[in-house]
Amino acid sequence: MWDIKMNYAQYSCINSLIAAYCESIHRDHQMLFSMLLNGRYQPHKQLVGDRFAINDYLPPEGLHSLAAFSGIELQMTHADDEQQLKQLLTERLQAAPVLFSGDVFNIPWNSIYRQEHMLHVLLFTGYDEESDLISCVDALSTDIYHTISLRQLVEYPQYLMLFFTGPSPQPTPEQYLCALQRNVDTLVQSKFLEERDRWFADIRALTDFEPETAGYKNLYGVPLLYMLKRIDMQQISYCDFLQYIGQKTGLDLSAVLESFYQMNKRFLNLRLYLAKEIVSKKVAPAGRAALLDEISRLQRSIVSGLQALTKTGERS
Amino acid sequence: MKHAYDTEVRQLLTTVLQADMTAVDAGEPLDQYGLGSIALALLLAQIEDAFSIEIDPFEMDSANFSTIQKITDYIRCKKEL
Secondary structure (H helix, E strand, O other), X not given: OOOOOOXXXXXOHHHHHHHHHHHHOOOOOHHHHOOOOOOEEOOOOOOHHHOEEOOOOOOHHHHXXXXXXXXXXXXXXXXXXXXXXXXXXXXXXXHOOEEEEEXXXXXXXXXXXXOOOOEEEEEEEEEEOOOOEEEEEEOOEEEEEEEEEHHHHOOOOEEEEEEXXXXXXXXXXXXHHHHHHHHHHHHHHOOHXXXXXXXXXXXXXXOOOHHHHOOOOOHHHOHHHHHHHHHHHHHHHHHHHHHHHHHHHOEOOHHHHHHHHHHXXXXXXXXXXXXXXXXXXXXXXXXXXXXXXXXXXXXXXXXHHHHHHHHHOOEO | OOOOOHXXXXXXXXXXXXXXXXXXXXXOOHHHHOOOHHHHHHHHHHHHHHHOOOOOHHHOOHHHHOOHHHHHHHHHHHHHO
C-alpha cells in the first residue's frame, strides 16, 4: 500500500491529492499551477457568485507543464464496471497510487453519504482483492486512511485518472522563465484584470443577498462565498508556483509575492465581510467597495510587476 | 482579573457556538469550539450590535478574533477610539 502524506490542505481537493502524489514519488508538483491564475466574467449568469468562472480543475496547460517539467502524465479513463475497475486497480496500484473521481453518494465517511450526488476526488493507495477493499485518502478528511469496497464504488458513474511517471526531466532556468513569460502573456491577453473588475462591479452593486442565498441550507453553499473560497485556493496555489519559479530561476519575485499575500488577505477579509452582511441581513456596500478597491489595486500591481520582471528577466 | 467586556463576549459566544463558554480560558483558541468562518461572521455581526461598534473591513480576519482575550482587546480598542 502506498504511504501518502497530506501536506497541502491549502489547495483544492484535486490539487492537494496530486501534490501529495508527487511528493510520494519525489517529484515537484508546482508547475501544475503554471496557468492557474485565470478567470472569465459571465454576465449572462443570474447569480453574482456564478458570474465569474475559473478553470481550477486540471487545466490542460497545467497538466502539460507537469509532464514537461516533472515527467508526470495524467490520463483519464472510464471505469464503469467492476471487473474493469478491479483489473485496472490491480495493475496500476503496483506502479503508483491512482486518482479516482466519481460520485460520493456511496462513500460512507462523507457528510452527504446517501443524501446527495456530488463529484469528488480520492487517491487510491491500495486494493485487497480478498476483502474487496480499496484503501484511499480523502483530501477533506486526511486524518485516517479510509476503506471502501469496490462493489460499493461502482454503483455510480466514475472515472480514474492514472499517473504515468517517466524519467525526471532536467529543465534549465531559461525554460522555467519561458513558462512564466508564457503565463504572464496569457494573463494579459485574456484580459484577466478587466474580467475580474467587471465581476467586482457586480459585487459592489449588490443590494440584496436573497437570490444568492435562496435554496442553500447553509452559508457554505452560497455561490458567491464558494467562488471566493475557490479563488483563495487558486491564488495560494499560484503563489506556490511563483515561489518555485523564483527558486528555479533566481528571479526576485519577492515584491510580487508580497502584493499577492496582501491580496489574498483582502480576499479573506472580503469573504468574512460578505458572510457578515448575509448573516446580519444588513447590506453595507461601503466596506465591500473599500476592500474591492484595494484588491483591484493589488492585482494591477501584481500583473505589472510580473510583466516587468519577465521582460527584463532580472536575476537576483 | 477579568477583562472589560469578558462576560458579554462569553454570552455572545455561548449563543453563537451553542456551547457553554463561561469557563473557557480567555487565551484558548476558539476554533476548537467550532468557531469556523460562518460562526465568526455571526459573532462579528452580534459584536457590532451589542457594543455599537463597526468592525473595520480590513480587520475582518479570523486572527483578530481567535480567542476571547483578542475579542475583548479588540472591542476595548474600538470603544476607546
